[in-house]
Amino acid sequence: MTRIMTIPELRTALIQNIADLNEAASLSLVQALIENQTEPLEIVQDCQEGMRQVGERYERGEYFLSALIMAGEIFREVMEMVTPLIKERFRGNESGVILLGTVEGDIHDIGKNNLSLLLTSYGFTVHDLGVDVPPSEFLRQAQALHPDIIGLSGLLTSSYDSMKRTVQLLRNAEDARVVKTPVIIGGNQLNEQVCQYAGADAWVNDAMSGVRWCQRLLGHRS
Ligand code: B12
Numbered sequence: 001m002t003r004i005m006t007i008p009e010l011r012t013a014l015i016q017n018i019a020d021l022n023e024a025a026s027l028s029l030v031q032a033l034i035e036n037q038t039e040p041l042e043i044v045q046d047c048q049e050g051m052r053q054v055g056e057r058y059e060r061g062e063y064f065l066s067a068l069i070m071a072g073e074i075f076r077e078v079m080e081m082v083t084p085l086i087k088e089r090f091r092g093n094e095s096g097v098i099l100l101g102t103v104e105g106d107i108h109d110i111g112k113n114n115l116s117l118l119l120t121s122y123g124f125t126v127h128d129l130g131v132d133v134p135p136s137e138f139l140r141q142a143q144a145l146h147p148d149i150i151g152l153s154g155l156l157t158s159s160y161d162s163m164k165r166t167v168q169l170l171r172n173a174e175d176a177r178v179v180k181t182p183v184i185i186g187g188n189q190l191n192e193q194v195c196q197y198a199g200a201d202a203w204v205n206d207a208m209s210g211v212r213w214c215q216r217l218l219g220h221r222s
Pocket of ligand 1: 047048051052053054055056058059065068069071072075105106107108109110111112114115150151152153154155156157158184185186187188189204205206207208209210211
């Protein structure tokens, strides 16, 4: 007889199966969690933890680049399953324009896309410049769109320099509105030190904290 797993057990198993790159098992666990009314963001959080563990195994030489690619593919499939729930669960009438992109040299976009989905669900207008975005492109778009906030995503250590160069270019712009536009940076490995180094106004490790920061800054209520 198979015992029915509790929600905490399902969540632990999901982290483990993502880390082990078991695609079918991971997706079945996500399905089971959805059927058990688990918060979609908790599912995303568990997958993020599983991905972190994939990264650790890669760093230790237990996994190769193909594992990172596979992990990205599993996450994409999970997002396909939870996106409708996120759109349904998180709704808002926020107004505000956010310019977003992954900084130059970095092509990681799963977290950025996640943030974009949440911001859009809350009603913000997001201009997503994609990945590997040079500082000059952030500047050009900031001058054209005059966003309320600029969000930079970066997961590589080398991205901190790209973030710094981007912020510097924005702060030295001729357009006074661009100079004053708040900049938030996001990524799994960021901390206060990186934020200060890059010269950004805020940093976060998860998308929901990023949304809350945008809400607070623009004076809206959730
Ligand atoms: C999947 C993955 C890949 C995939 C990415 C697919 C894709 N479409 O994004 C691929 C295979 C392309 C890849 C490539 C590489 N990767 Co990679 N990758 C990962 C992995 C395993 C998961 C990343 C991820 O998607 N996490 C899940 C998301 C949801 O989390 P997140 O990105 O942190 O985003 C959340 C928050 O941070 C926040 N957020 C993110 N951005 C923003 C922005 C703003 C404004 C805000 C407010 C919030 C916010 O919201 C999100 C949701 O909560 C990480 C491991 C890790 N620890 O993260 C390594 C990792 C980032 N990769 C790494 C490396 C080394 C590489 C490669 C250099 C490997 C190689 N030899 O080629 C290349 C780099 C390519 C490049 N130039 O960018 C290293 C980086 C090490 C370092 N310190 O620099 C890591 C940390 C793995 C490791 N531990 O060694 N990778």
